[in-house]
Amino acid sequence: MPELRHLAETSIDHLRLVLEVGKIGVWELDLRSGQAWRSQRHDEIFGYDEMLPEWTYEQFLSHVVEEDRDQVDALQRAAIENGSEWVFECRITRPDGQQRWISAAGSPLRDEDGRVVKLIGNVIDITENRARESRLRILTQELNHRVRNMLAIMRAMISLSSRKAMDVPSFARALEGRIAALARTHDLFQLDNPQKCSANEIIAKEIEVFPEFAHRMDVSANTVARLGPSECQGFSLVVHELMTNAIKYGAFSQNSGRVEVTIDKREDIGVRIRWREHGGPHASKPDQVGFGTRMMKTVLGSAGRVDLEFKPSGLACTIEIDKVA
Template sequence: MSMTRDEESSEVVGAEAMQLLAQEQAAHAKTRQELIDIQRRLDECLDQHKRDIGLIEARFQTALHGARVCVFSQDCALHYDYVSKPLFGLPTDAILGNADEDILPASACAPIVAAKREVLATGEPRDLEISIERDGIIWYDVHIEAMRDPAGRIAGLTGAAIDITGRKESEAHLRLLMRELTHRSKNLLAVIQAMARQTAKHAGTTERFLARFGARLQALARSHDLLVQESWYGASLYDLVRSQLGHYIERDNPQVAVDGPTVRLKPEAAQSLGLALHELATNAAKYGALSRARGRVAIGWQVQADGGVALHWIESKGPKVASPMRRGFGSLVIEHNLVRAIEADVELAFEPDGLRCRITIPASQLLEARDALER
């Protein structure tokens, strides 16, 4: 059966339509697969970004946790909407939603609010230091910047507050040390000048003056070495004795015995007593027990009922002792300098079997145990 021309034309049109439909379906399938691939890649990128952000956030929190820094943000009404950790001595839940006026004392609030309003008005960052009295003084170094929306408009503030209380305390302590150093330097100069005058008065010759003055300067330097090691907080009485008589104590057959409880002297007491011990040792080495191999010196101290300390210097087995006809510089240092400088009570006894010296140091010249621990 033969087809008419119209039937043949319709069949061709139908075949072409089916072909176009198949092509269109294939294109849609391809586009759909491409969209699926794009979505998969976007999901992978999103997951990676989430992981990266999580890692950055973890590092950020770790850094903040280990540092004395609090990061914060506030809206344009200056209400806190984020704080990374407790701030201004307050927990985070006492800060969020509040303004500085709600949580800070007026003395600290005024300068920080003024700085924040200036940043909101100008967009320029600001830095300032504030102090807050809350169970003691807390110091903060605060940095403030404007926070902008995608259009570039100021949408609030962000900033960081660093706790600098430790630094401020160190600076205050350093200023105190500098004042004390100035005072002690003047005192030391006065001591050296007096020592030079008295040494020259009793020396007789230039050579003798240089030898004696040099030895006394070295004794003073040894006391200062102890004080420097302890940052000028004071010195142990035992260490002070060893610094002036160590070469007699550390021998195989020591000539000096030392015994006494732990006692810490204030700097001026250590300086004055160090010179007195040097003069006692020098006298003993020239004329007393330390001038003979069999001679002995016993140094001991006890804490008194009033909190002071009584130190005893007892010589034995040395040459026979007689009271000197006149007092030399050593006696002046022992008897007068200790009394004048630290209000000590000094008793010198020239017993036939050896010199005896008792030095009572008042409690005001001693460091209490808690003072030594808190330094």
């Protein structure tokens, strides 16, 4: 008998530890009296530091928010009538006005005549779980939006690139460089921190790809120009296009050529980025809109504008982006 008593005490201690670690409140509702026995954790979940003298089903319902009350009550009545589990999630309001989410489950207990006379169960505060689920839904929606936008940009990019390419190898090289530019921008983003990406960082990443020209670039900014995901993706392709054009045909094709980039944030237009080339070949305006111009205007979309000036000193490009994160 001492061994059995010790085993029972140990089991109770283990159960108590599980309930405490799991922050689980337990309760037993007498359907005949309407009174409920419950643990201290139960009352804490409902916002009471000290256990109340008594707890009734009516008191419980008074804590359930009005929008959830009828459904919770209907589920309880159905569980009693059918002798089934009473399982639900709902919102409650604590005495201090704070609203929380709870998850509860109750099992029926029958008397000798088979009638359900008690419900015994548990209750857990799931507010943090609900908040995480909400954040996950938002992040999933954001991810879906980014993927759709990325695919739209890639479709436009492939279409425009194919028109300009003279042969398959040149098409592949150009496309690979543009996809790499998109990938670099994607790496700047964190789903739970959409403020991560900025025009400043996109330019810095592009310079890292061509370190041999870093000393010939002057970048100045009066702000950290945060951009939304769509704007960052489009802007990264614009910067990549400007950089590769400068290397092939512009300032960087000459030993003395330099590029000056300024970034400023303005209330009237959002973000403005100026790209100015000096010391390179004379920049002549083409007879028709070139591939690079079409590419830049297409990927920026309606939220951005690109203005190109072809000067004797070199290309001058002004980019304005309305939507700033």
